[in-house]
Amino acid sequence: MSGGALTSPKGSLLMHVQKKNGSSGGSPKHSQRKQKRKGVTGLNNLGNTCYINAVLQCLSSTSPLVEYFFSWQFENLIARDHKTFVNAFAKLVTDLWFGEAQCVSPKSFLCALCTVHPPFGKQSQQDAQELLIYILDALYEDLADTINNRKSSEMVQGAIIRHTRRNASNTPITRLFQGVLGQTTICMECGRRSHKDEMFTVLSLPIPSGNEASLMQCLQSFFQQVMLTWTDRIFCSYCKTKEDAAVEVQINKPPKILILHLKRFEYQGRARRKLQTNVIFPLVNLDMSPFVTLHNVQRPVYHLYSVVNHSGGLECGHYTAYCKHPGTKEWNAYDDARHFRITEDDVQSPLAYILFYTSQEFRLPNKTSSSTF
Ligand SMILES: [Zn+2]
Numbered sequence: 001m002s003g004g005a006l007t008s009p010k011g012s013l014l015m016h017v018q019k020k021n022g023s024s025g026g027s028p029k030h031s032q033r034k035q036k037r038k039g040v041t042g043l044n045n046l047g048n049t050c051y052i053n054a055v056l057q058c059l060s061s062t063s064p065l066v067e068y069f070f071s072w073q074f075e076n077l078i079a080r081d082h083k084t085f086v087n088a089f090a091k092l093v094t095d096l097w098f099g100e101a102q103c104v105s106p107k108s109f110l111c112a113l114c115t116v117h118p119p120f121g122k123q124s125q126q127d128a129q130e131l132l133i134y135i136l137d138a139l140y141e142d143l144a145d146t147i148n149n150r151k152s153s154e155m156v157q158g159a160i161i162r163h164t165r166r167n168a169s170n171t172p173i174t175r176l177f178q179g180v181l182g183q184t185t186i187c188m189e190c191g192r193r194s195h196k197d198e199m200f201t202v203l204s205l206p207i208p209s210g211n212e213a214s215l216m217q218c219l220q221s222f223f224q225q226v227m228l229t230w231t232d233r234i235f236c237s238y239c240k241t242k243e244d245a246a247v248e249v250q251i252n253k254p255p256k257i258l259i260l261h262l263k264r265f266e267y268q269g270r271a272r273r274k275l276q277t278n279v280i281f282p283l284v285n286l287d288m289s290p291f292v293t294l295h296n297v298q299r300p301v302y303h304l305y306s307v308v309n310h311s312g313g314l315e316c317g318h319y320t321a322y323c324k325h326p327g328t329k330e331w332n333a334y335d336d337a338r339h340f341r342i343t344e345d346d347v348q349s350p351l352a353y354i355l356f357y358t359s360q361e362f363r364l365p366n367k368t369s370s371s372t373f
Pocket of ligand 1: 191240243
């Protein structure tokens with residue numbers, strides 16, 4: 001994609017798909033006249049909110065996450081502790097999945113988002129990756145708080161200290177999205193190794209220079225050994241001095257859902273620029289074995305189910321999403337209020353910005369709760 005060709009970023013998603021198909025197929029107006037398909041719903045743009053809409057469509061396609069919010073467990077939790085943010089999110093995904101409208105407004109969700117983090121309320125476009133991390137964190141906080149409140153009130157009689165560390169494994173955010181990176185630092189002088197674990201929900205991958213690169217190259221670049229020398233040297237507790245060191249990173253615990261962020265925005269000196277590199281990524285069978293520690297018995301293989309796209313440059317960019325329907329297994333493009341079916345071939349594009357992979361097959365989310373929200 002040449003950056004200059006996109007005079008109208010809003011139409012660029014459609015242009016991209018039509019150019020590839022060689023036809024005008026999949027007109028959004030045409031598809032919206034058709035009967036509403038379950039779980040295929042547009043989101044109104046409330047003024048530069050395309051980045052929010054694109055991220056929300058990808059999360060709404062994350063079937064096991066959505067299903068949690070339709071469950072009696074969630075209903076019970078929320079009945080006890082009213083949490084604005086998680087409630088607004090649950091209400092929105094319910095509307096996206098079970099509402100009658102072809103398109104819904106994310107206004108209530110946006111209000112909840114602004115209450116907890118005001119910068120997202122400014123009518124200016126923000127970075128979709130930052131928003132995604134923020135939403136996952138905020139959902140985690142609300143859910144961990146609610147789960148912990150129940151635990152601490154159960155513990156009061158036993159006079160156990162209430163400031164216990166949060167039991168992170170109990171939230172669906174932790175169970176689905178959280179992986180563990182193991183970092184090994186090797187002192188070049190004495191050869192001793194030290195290990196440190198770090199939780200992650202999103203891996204931000206550097207993009208090699210050039211017009212085209214493979215996702216595997218981006219991953220190799222992320223996981224390659226880094227040498228720390230000169231001013232970056234580390235203090236070795238055995239040598240008792242600052243020494244050169246090698247740092248290696250591997251995945252100690254692969255997450256069920258692997259989110260890969262392609263670092264398209266980078267600084268060159270003070271100037272920020274966008275990399276338009278076409279990153280070729282697999283739709284199925286992304287094998288993460290080379291980057292996972294050996295003690296993991298199961299082969300970590302992932303299949304793509306959603307993509308956040310960014311078209312245009314830095315100033316006039318536009319966000320859209322491609323999502324695989326967990327029931328029909330068909331791909332749909334979401335461009336704010338518009339949505340239309342696309343082919344698997346359309347999914348691979350130079351616009352890809354955040355890739356959502358799953359290690360387990362999704363099924364259509366069921367509503368198991370006894371009442372509506
Ligand atoms: Zn040493």
